[in-house]
Amino acid sequence: MSKEGVDLGKRRFLTAATTVVGGVGVAVALVPFISYMMPSARARAAGAPVEVDISKLELGKKMTIGWRKKPVWVIRRTETNLSDLETLDPEMEDPLSEVPQQPSYTTGRIRAIKPEYMVVIGLCTHLGCSPTFRPDLGAHDLGGDAWKGGFFCPCHGSKFDLSGRVYAGAPAPTNLVVPPHKYLTDTVIIIGEDQGVA
Numbered sequence: 001m002s003k004e005g006v007d008l009g010k011r012r013f014l015t016a017a018t019t020v021v022g023g024v025g026v027a028v029a030l031v032p033f034i035s036y037m038m039p040s041a042r043a044r045a046a047g048a049p050v051e052v053d054i055s056k057l058e059l060g061k062k063m064t065i066g067w068r069k070k071p072v073w074v075i076r077r078t079e080t081n082l083s084d085l086e087t088l089d090p091e092m093e094d095p096l097s098e099v100p101q102q103p104s105y106t107t108g109r110i111r112a113i114k115p116e117y118m119v120v121i122g123l124c125t126h127l128g129c130s131p132t133f134r135p136d137l138g139a140h141d142l143g144g145d146a147w148k149g150g151f152f153c154p155c156h157g158s159k160f161d162l163s164g165r166v167y168a169g170a171p172a173p174t175n176l177v178v179p180p181h182k183y184l185t186d187t188v189i190i191i192g193e194d195q196g197v198a
Contacts, residue, residue, distance in 0.1 A: 049192035051184070054117060062133050064122065067191045071122035071130060072179055074189065077115070081162045084148040085109050088161050091146075093168045094175055101125075102178035105195050111163045111178055113195055119181050120164040126172040129155035135162070151176070 050067045057063055057076045065072045086109060089095040097107045105113060112118050122130050131151035139147045142159065151160040156171040164176030182195035 049190050052189045052191060053187060054189060055187035057117075060135055062135075065191060067179065072191050073118075073120050073122045073133070075118045075120075075133075075162065077118060077162055081149060082110070082115055085161065085163055088148060088165075091167055092161065092165045093170070093173075095165060097163075097165065097175055099174050101174055103180050103194060106178045109163060109165070111165070111175070113181070113183060117189075118163060119178060119189065119191065120176040121179055122176070124153040124155065124158055124172050125166070125174045125176065126153065126156055126158055126170075129153050131158070131160060131176075 050065055050072075052063075052065050052074060054063070054074055054076070057074060059076050059078050060081070062073050062075045065074065089109065096109055097111050102111065106119075111120075124131050131153040134142060134147075134152050135149040137147065137149055138145050142152060149162050151164070153159070153172065158170035158172035159167040160172070160176055161167070164178070166172045166175050179191055180194040181189055181191045182193050183189055
């Protein structure tokens with residue numbers, strides 16, 4: 001066949017069309033492989049970081065988030081709550097959080113990146129029961145005027161203050177655990193990713 005009988009425009013069009021169709025076919029074929037490499041919903045639930053919007057959390061209130069099949073509490077503390085913490089130091093088992101059970105950026109009596117917001121795993125360190133949130137000051141069943149708010153574990157009576165510090169002599173051996181977390185913005189926290197040194 002001579003070159004004169006070949007339509008070069010048609011050949012270029014067919015080559016381009018075949019390339020485009022082939023490229024789309026390869027992309028469609030790759031989708032299952034790429035999605036296979038992404039973590040499943042089960043894997044994300046098992047330990048993937050969780051993003052939390054705390055913009056609507058009111059002073060003195062608590063919100064609960066699920067992370068690694070555990071309840072994580074974010075409590076927005078008042079100025080009074082924060083000033084009461086120092087007065088409770090003598091009653092605490094580990095008042096400055098020196099037992100290494102939390103990230104280094106949440107040690108001390110405040111146990112938080114931002115003092116206003118406390119983030120702890122809501123499980124008693126004794127046998128894993130979930131303590132009740134008792135923010136009421138002076139609760140008669142928890143010590144009267146000495147009670148500055150906190151958490152009470154109904155299983156065996158352990159008490160924790162509003163920093164998650166355990167009262168001395170309680171069955172719980174250590175403070176409530178602070179999970180790794182960091183702030184994306186002033187009102188969004190990622191639980192499960194480390195803040196590092198701020």
